[in-house]
Amino acid sequence: MYKKRKLAILIALLTGTAAAHGQTDLNSIEARLAALEKRLQDAETRASTAESRAASAEQKVQQLTQQQQQTQATTQQVARRTTQLEEKAERPGGFEFHGYARSGVIMNDSAASTKSGAYMTPAGETGGAIGRLGNQADTYVEMNLEHKQTLDNGATTRFKVMVADGQTTYNDWTASSSDLNLRQAFVELGNLPTFEGPFKGSTLWAGKRFDRDNFDIHWIDSDVVFLAGTGGGIYDVKWNDSLRSNFSLYGRNFGDIADSSNSVQNYIVSMNNFAGPVQMMVSGMRAKDNDDRQDANGNLVKGDAANTGVHALLGLHNESFYGLRDGSSKTALLYGHGLGAEVKGIGSDGALRPGPIPGASPAMAPRR
Structure with missing residues (x-):
């Protein structure tokens, strides 16, 4: 009987001890779980904070990138403006x-x-x-x-x-x-952006002037050819790399310019071509009623004066003395008929006769 009680007490003690030990382990696990949950919450908080900081940093980076792009755009604008100003200053x-x-x-x-x-x-x-x-x-x-x-x-x-x-x-x-x-x-207008093809780089002009491509023997004050007057034209029509042309219309007066009744004008249409060192110039002239022109006293200047004319030039411009030595040389062959017979001053002399008509008999030819 005693032994049974002792055994029962021992079993009860053991059972109580096991229960107490089990309760202790459960509390420990719960504490650990609570601590782990707190750590997870702390980690989530730190992660949220990190994400917020990352988002803020990304936003700042975007702002800095935008500012950098704006700065680059401004710098490019300043650079372009500076280049334009420099180019304008160099013009x-x-x-x-x-x-x-x-x-x-x-x-x-x-x-x-x-x-x-x-x-x-x-x-x-x-x-x-x-x-x-x-x-x-x-x-x-x-x-x-x-x-x-x-x-x-x-x-x-x-x-x-x-x-x-x-x-x-x-x-x-x-x-x-x-x-x-x-x-x-006179005025000139050149390098128009709307001009293309042969007219690219050409120059328009209008007014009173000496023709740009006149040339003379300067040290003896003698013109090889001199074209001047009032009109308009175009320079440097380029057909290819070696051939260019000038076209012009000049007007000139004959006689005493103080005589307001003198309306006789000589109109000169000229085409001047350059191919390397070779020049070929052709001009046509017309002065209506030149043979009826009167002087300031009302007298007929020249009853058989020419009303038309033609002028031609074939020239050679060398950058050496005919290839023999350093220097330069200019050679020209001139032809004139009628009003163009004044071969140096083109269209400047109104007292020239028309000359014979090629192929006409002496009886039919105009007086010289």
């Missing part, structure tokens, strides 16, 4: 002044005035000239004012005025004998 433009003047006194060995000039030779009346330097006993001055501009689209403009005066007196007061003249006043 030739603005006002220019050019001038030429000469003045001389010449005397002979008797301290008296003497004949002078580049054409003082016996052949001077027919164009035979000597060197002009030191042989000109006159005062001559030219003043040229120009304005050049390059537009934003690449087109160019040019305006030029030339005033000149010549005097043969040695006195300082020469108003009564002044020959002040407005020799040139």
Whole structure:
């Protein structure tokens, strides 16, 4: 009986101990689970904070990227503007002044005035000239004012005025004998972006001027050909890399320009072609009623004067002295008929006769 109680008590103790131990393990597990849950919550909180910080950082990066892009765009705009300003500063433009003047006194060995000039030779009346330097006993001055501009689209403009005066007196007061003249006043417009093909890079002009491609033997003051007047035209029509052409229409007056009744005008249509060093120029002229032109006194100037004419030039421009040595040389073969028979000053002489008609009999040919 005692043993049974002892055994029952022992079993009860063991059972109670096991229950107590089991309860302790359960509490420990619950505590660990609670701690783990807290850690998970803390981790989630830290992850949320990290995500928030990452989102904030990403937003800042985006803002910085946008600012950088804006800065780059601004920098590019500034660079483009700077380039444009630099290009504009490098473009030739603005006002220019050019001038030429000469003045001389010449005397002979008797301290008296003497004949002078580049054409003082016996052949001077027919164009035979000597060197002009030191042989000109006159005062001559030219003043040229120009304005050049390059537009934003690449087109160019040019305006030029030339005033000149010549005097043969040695006195300082020469108003009564002044020959002040407005020799040139014209405008040019070039490199138009709308011009394509052969006209790309060509130049339009209008006004009173000396033709741009005139040329002379400067040291003897003699023109090979001189075309001038009032009109318009186009320069540098390029057919290919080696061939270019100029086209122009000039008007000139004959006779006394002070005579308001003198309406006879000579119209000159010119085509000037350049192929490398070779030049071929052809000009046609017409002056209606030139044979009826009268002088200031009402007298007929020349009853058989020509009303039309033609002028031609074949030239060679060498950049050496005919290949023999350094230097330059210019050679020209000129032909003129009717009003074009004044081969140097094209269309400047209205007193020329028409000449015979090729193939006509002497009886049918006009008077010379």
